[in-house]
Amino acid sequence: THDQTEAMIMADRIGVMMNGRIAQVGTVREIFNMPKNRIIADFVGTENILEGFITEKTDGLIKINIGSAEISTLSDLETGCEVNVFIRPEDVIISREPQRTSARNNIEGVITKIVNLGAIVRIEINGELVAFTTKQSAEELELETGKHVHASFKSTAVHVLKK
Structure with missing residues (x-):
């Protein structure tokens, strides 16, 4: 289907195709909340696609500077790493x-x-x-x-x- 709402309601698993190839396969939650890359995030409607860098890491909790604010989340990425941050609106x-x-x-x-x-x-x-x-x-x-x-x-x- 090309209808994302229909896919979210009906599907157990979703495959996202980009340029004739399967870019990501997963559950509805995986596709919509954990896109594999920025293009898929944009495609599934993740309106908050922010750029930043990791300023601190303590016990798996990282802090990300996005310019106007700092965001905390869990990750195994290291301090200094440049990242894309995705947050569903x-x-x-x-x-x-x-x-x-x-x-x-x-x-x-x-x-x-x-x-x-x-x-x-x-x-x-x-x-x-x-x-x-x-x-x-x-x-x-x-x-x-x-x-x-x-x-x-x-x-x-x-x-x-x-x-």
Whole structure:
């Protein structure tokens, strides 16, 4: 199928073809949350494709400098390594105030763009991080362009690949 929604609902395993060749085969979770490379990540709708480098590693937990912020996740990559960072927009939680949650990553920023997609709202923060939220949540939080927000996501929502 060419319909990603259909594939997510119906399939036990998915194969992604690029240029007439199989680029990755895996479960729905593997394909959508752990793409093998940047091209596949883009193809399956991973809107947060960030670049950075590893600044610290302690007991398998790495810190990645992405320029405007630092992200933590688990990885076996080494300090100094340049990486691509993938975060699905539906894994990013938006709030107006800092939240006490189990999410290890918290980025403060300003909403630079809001796109209403019907029941879902696409929110850009600092022009680089994208989050999806429900229309109702966006209205309740009174989200609008220029407002200061906090974006949080768990370290398990971060997928890192060496460049």
